[in-house]
Amino acid sequence: MEKYISHIVLMGYRDISTCAKIWKVDSLSREQEVLPGTLLGVIEEYFPGSNVYEIDGKIYSSIIGIPRLDMVRRIVWVEPRTRVQMPSQGSMVYAYVINARDESAFLRIIGSDPRSPIRQSLVGMLHISQARLDPGERSLLDIIRPGDLVYAKILSKSNPYILTLRAPKAGVVLSLCLKCAAFMRYRSGKLSCPRCGFEESRRVSQLYISI
Ligand SMILES: [Zn+2]
Structure with a gap:
């Protein structure tokens, strides 16, 4: 001993x-x-x-x-102990929008289960060509905004990952009000703030989280 x-x-x-x-x-x-x-x-x-x-x-x-x-x-x-579960090509993941402009956005990928996020810094990149479904959506900011939690598909094999919203159930699953930072509610096809009544437009996923 x-x-x-x-x-x-x-x-x-x-x-x-x-x-x-x-x-x-x-x-x-x-x-x-x-x-x-x-x-x-x-x-x-x-x-x-x-x-x-x-x-x-x-x-x-x-x-x-x-x-x-x-x-x-x-x-x-x-x-x-910290075995990293790297997302695989073709898998669906949750990611926070860190920065978004008219044509591209940076996201932080948190993995396939938002309740146990990946600790490692995994970056997702989304281009409007992988998000636009309607020609009326001129800017990526019509679809997602910084602070949103989105559900997206992984297109590439390694970090930083290319993401697409051209997948079933892809879109925003949780959004914060731009005016008062409350969680937005999705009711009858509309995203609205329960606190201040502000309404916004997004590509809302059918997985939108009700809080
Ligand atoms: Zn509000």
């Missing part, structure tokens, strides 16, 4: 009380997170997999994550 603690101190961890706990790889019934430097096992028992390192025959985690054990191949490895 003393040896492990001295090792952790060498790794630069000052809080020994939290880092000195030795993780038992045999008890894999729980999803318990480990810290860098946590002892996972010895090479007589397991082969080191990804995100671990070995010193003097002992296998330690090199990241914060969940330890995994391949019982068939006897490999121990650590799954990163």
